[in-house]
Amino acid sequence: MQTSIIPVFIPHIGCPHRCVFCNQWQITGHQGLPTPDEVRRLIVAYTASARTRRHWEVAFYGGSFTAMPGAVQEQLLQPAYEALTAGTIDAIRCSTRPDCITPEILQRLQHYGLTCVELGVQSMDDAVLQQARRGHTAGDVVAATALLRQYGFTVGHQLMPGLPGEDWPSLVRTTAAICHLQPDLARIYPVAVLEGTDLADSWRSGCYQPLTIHEGVVRSAYMKQHFLEEGIKCIRTGLQATEDLDDDTQVLAGAYTPAMGELVDTRRYGQKLLPFLRSLPDEEMITICYNRRDTSRVRGYHNVTIKTAAWSLSQTLQWRQGDVPVGHIYVFQGRTRYDIDVNSKTGPTMI
Ligand code: SF4
Numbered sequence: 001m002q003t004s005i006i007p008v009f010i011p012h013i014g015c016p017h018r019c020v021f022c023n024q025w026q027i028t029g030h031q032g033l034p035t036p037d038e039v040r041r042l043i044v045a046y047t048a049s050a051r052t053r054r055h056w057e058v059a060f061y062g063g064s065f066t067a068m069p070g071a072v073q074e075q076l077l078q079p080a081y082e083a084l085t086a087g088t089i090d091a092i093r094c095s096t097r098p099d100c101i102t103p104e105i106l107q108r109l110q111h112y113g114l115t116c117v118e119l120g121v122q123s124m125d126d127a128v129l130q131q132a133r134r135g136h137t138a139g140d141v142v143a144a145t146a147l148l149r150q151y152g153f154t155v156g157h158q159l160m161p162g163l164p165g166e167d168w169p170s171l172v173r174t175t176a177a178i179c180h181l182q183p184d185l186a187r188i189y190p191v192a193v194l195e196g197t198d199l200a201d202s203w204r205s206g207c208y209q210p211l212t213i214h215e216g217v218v219r220s221a222y223m224k225q226h227f228l229e230e231g232i233k234c235i236r237t238g239l240q241a242t243e244d245l246d247d248d249t250q251v252l253a254g255a256y257t258p259a260m261g262e263l264v265d266t267r268r269y270g271q272k273l274l275p276f277l278r279s280l281p282d283e284e285m286i287t288i289c290y291n292r293r294d295t296s297r298v299r300g301y302h303n304v305t306i307k308t309a310a311w312s313l314s315q316t317l318q319w320r321q322g323d324v325p326v327g328h329i330y331v332f333q334g335r336t337r338y339d340i341d342v343n344s345k346t347g348p349t350m351i
Pocket residue numbers: 012015016017018019022023024062063064097120
């Protein structure tokens with residue numbers, strides 16, 4: 001069944017300060033705290049408009065949900081809980097800071113039926129966290145993840161490649177640390193420089209050099225590939241396009257493009273497929289076969305992988321959809337068939 005999110009934005013509410021990169025008013029397009037009645041109306045508006053049955057999840061995003069006063073959390077959770085017990089929605093989730101997770105907080109969330117907590121981790125490098133003025137350490141992430149697990153929550157980690165002070169070794173260490181912690185899911189948001197943030201001032205003064213889109217793709221693809229290989233679901237790569245984000249007076253620099261997810265998958269699939277094709281003999285034609293849903297991932301964004309293969313490989317290639325599991329690519333040459341499991345560590349196998 002299709003999962004649909006009912007987003008309840010609490011922009012910057014609960015945040016003890018502003019992190020250098022963050023402007024939730026711009027990212028979410030919302031201001032201020034919604035009232036319980038607004039949450040109630042939002043749930044009705046979403047669920048009543050759907051033609052088919054869906055898995056509805058109310059999500060409190062855009063601030064530090066568990067850092068708000070307990071009474072405010074309860075006021076917002078109450079209408080969601082009522083919808084949950086009435087069967088109108090199926091789940092409740094929130095995002096928050098790693099240093100705002102305690103047994104008391106988790107007991108409250110459980111009482112209101114919330115089952116998934118996403119932590120704004122950003123990096124597992126304390127020097128990077130300090131420069132981003134996050135106000136927490138990698139140790140807080142470890143402790144919060146352990147406590148969430150102990151209480152049986154689904155755990156999400158949100159990561160931001162490209163923060164000030166992050167170099168390639170730092171990214172590799174963060175990726176390894178997250179793989180070790182094994183959250184259930186991850187989101188990867190390469191840094192975009194947003195108007196109205198301290199990062200924008202650093203960029204203007206030349207103190208911060210943001211990632212290019214290409215660098216954002218390279219770092220995000222590295223993270224995503226390792227997460228998937230370790231069984232961590234990657235549910236988003238790149239900020240969701242909004243009117244504000246597509247306004248270049250608001251996104252000043254950095255790795256923002258609405259196509260980030262497609263570019264990252266183009267790179268991941270291409271890195272598995274192209275070196276393997278290069279290793280095959282060139283006497284016989286090669287057929288590359290993939291699931292319909294993987295079409296743009298295999299062929300590449302704007303067919304870039306097909307074009308790269310055409311100018312860089314000597315073999316004759318044919319590309320077609322077929323009866324192939326999602327995430328796999330079958331390569332046929334003569335009577336031999338190979339299976340590339342893109343999200344796995346193992347190399348191509350003969351089948
Ligand atoms: S990143 Fe999270 S904690 Fe930091 S200002 Fe934004 S919403 Fe608040």
